[in-house]
Amino acid sequence: MTPRIWNFPTFPIAKQLFHVPGAANEGGFTSGGARIMSPEPGGFSMLEIQPSLQVTEWDFPLSSWLMSKTNGQVLRVRLAPTPQVASARSAGVPWGAEGVYPESPWSNMQNWSGDVTAVFAADALEGSNIVRIGMGGLGELLRHGHVIGAGDVTYKVDDIEYVGTTAIVTVIPPIRKAIKAADPAFFRPWFLGTISNGADFRTTYDAENNGNIQIGKIILNEVIMP
Amino acid sequence: MSDFYDVVDEYLGDDDALSDIRVVVRKCWFYDFTDYPVRLWDGQGKLFTTDGEEWLGSIGPDGINLHKTPALQDGRDGTSATYSMTLNLYDVPGTSARELYEELKTDQWRVSGRTLTVMLVVFKEGEALRPETPITFFKELTMLPPKFSETQDRDDAGRFVKRYSVTVPCKDGNIGRSNVPNGTYADTIQKQRARELGVTLDRGCEFLALLANRTFQIP
Numbered sequence: 001m002t003p004r005i006w007n008f009p010t011f012p013i014a015k016q017l018f019h020v021p022g023a024a025n026e027g028g029f030t031s032g033g034a035r036i037m038s039p040e041p042g043g044f045s046m047l048e049i050q051p052s053l054q055v056t057e058w059d060f061p062l063s064s065w066l067m068s069k070t071n072g073q074v075l076r077v078r079l080a081p082t083p084q085v086a087s088a089r090s091a092g093v094p095w096g097a098e099g100v101y102p103e104s105p106w107s108n109m110q111n112w113s114g115d116v117t118a119v120f121a122a123d124a125l126e127g128s129n130i131v132r133i134g135m136g137g138l139g140e141l142l143r144h145g146h147v148i149g150a151g152d153v154t155y156k157v158d159d160i161e162y163v164g165t166t167a168i169v170t171v172i173p174p175i176r177k178a179i180k181a182a183d184p185a186f187f188r189p190w191f192l193g194t195i196s197n198g199a200d201f202r203t204t205y206d207a208e209n210n211g212n213i214q215i216g217k218i219i220l221n222e223v224i225m226p
Numbered sequence: 227m228s229d230f231y232d233v234v235d236e237y238l239g240d241d242d243a244l245s246d247i248r249v250v251v252r253k254c255w256f257y258d259f260t261d262y263p264v265r266l267w268d269g270q271g272k273l274f275t276t277d278g279e280e281w282l283g284s285i286g287p288d289g290i291n292l293h294k295t296p297a298l299q300d301g302r303d304g305t306s307a308t309y310s311m312t313l314n315l316y317d318v319p320g321t322s323a324r325e326l327y328e329e330l331k332t333d334q335w336r337v338s339g340r341t342l343t344v345m346l347v348v349f350k351e352g353e354a355l356r357p358e359t360p361i362t363f364f365k366e367l368t369m370l371p372p373k374f375s376e377t378q379d380r381d382d383a384g385r386f387v388k389r390y391s392v393t394v395p396c397k398d399g400n401i402g403r404s405n406v407p408n409g410t411y412a413d414t415i416q417k418q419r420a421r422e423l424g425v426t427l428d429r430g431c432e433f434l435a436l437l438a439n440r441t442f443q444i445p
Contacts, residue, residue: 002320040285041250041252041269041355041357042269042270044270044271044287125274126272126274127271127272127273127354128355128356129355170352173354174271176271198383199384221287224271224272
């Protein structure tokens with residue numbers, strides 16, 4: 001039996017970051033004075049989300065719902081279009097219209113016209129860290145620091161090289177699920193995670209805020225589904 | 227030298243530069259339980275080695291290794307240390323920690339007397355969880371009957387949590403060396419012993435009975 005996957009609520013958010021901290025073993029100060037750290041092979045990924053002030057709690061108390069999903073429930077998050085998401089920005093502004101509020105409606109995707117999808121050009125085995133993506137007519141859109149997705153897993157572009165229209169991408173963390181050629185490569189991926197700081201982001205509803213609530217930064221740890 | 231030590235040597239270099247001391251080597255643990263071999267490694271994520279095996283990483287996102295293992299000592303001094311390998315049990319998809327704990331209890335007969343093989347894996351720079359260098363043998367231990375433990379305490383968020391863990395004590399090849407060998411020299415016994423080892427006839431003890439209780443004077 002696989003655990004149930006919940007969709008992360010689509011409420012307005014203020015900040016978001018996908019990163020792959022992994023871990024490292026510290027070495028000592030050597031005679032040369034360098035601080036040596038050995039990075040963990042593989043590592044894992046995290047997603048940090050800072051929701052903005054929730055003004056629709058009376059109708060949709062999603063913050064209330066989320067604050068009880070901290071006991072290891074698996075949440076599926078669609079990454080909001082931050083600069084980590086490769087968009088067709090070079091070909092135009094991803095936000096289609098001017099004068100909308102908020103200016104970057106990261107949660108409701110209003111006027112977002114930057115979604116791009118490519119396909120993987122070759123198989124990649126679980127545990128390896130190099131994928132090939134056929135970029136077709138997209139050009140050299142993907143850069144270091146962008147994210148790509150395969151299935152429900154998000155990867156960070158650690159290194160990238162273009163050979164013709166194929167992008168050879170080194171990703172972190174390593175491939176969690178085998179990738180087949182012609183699988184879609186999402187540039188605005190999905191992330192599976194569990195909330196790791198349930199006690200920290202929890203906030204109470206206050207009478208003086210009239211039911212508006214500002215919950216703290218949510219940190220999600222990567223989940224590897226069987 | 228095997229490929230493993232070649233890679234380690236290459237990374238160690240001449241030991242004269244700061245970067246020479248960076249070699250990422252981790253232990254892999256192969257618990258050969260009866261019918262249920264288990265492979266763990268000290269890292270995050272699933273490791274795939276060149277022999278086609280999959281090893282489950284036991285380090286969680288907080289950097290804590292759920293598989294607690296003591297440092298292994300050199301056995302050449304003839305001592306036989308007891309190593310206690312502990313695994314904290316957590317809820318896994320489809321099975322709660324408690325169910326897992328109870329199931330493991332009923333399966334504990336699979337443990338005693340089986341071997342635990344420790345291997346070493348080396349990661350080259352930029353290599354993910356599919357290292358191309360074959361893993362190498364490090365140590366072999368024999369498992370003793372396991373121990374089970376369950377406790378209840380409060381975590382940081384104020385919740386009561388039950389914690390389950392299983393410990394497998396292990397001994398290295400020096401176990402039992404100080405015991406008196408369980409045998410007597412006699413003609414029949416020696417011949418039987420030899421037969422078991424594939425020697426048809428061992429007459430080495432044929433005259434033992436005649437020589438028993440006799441006094442010899444060395445001139």
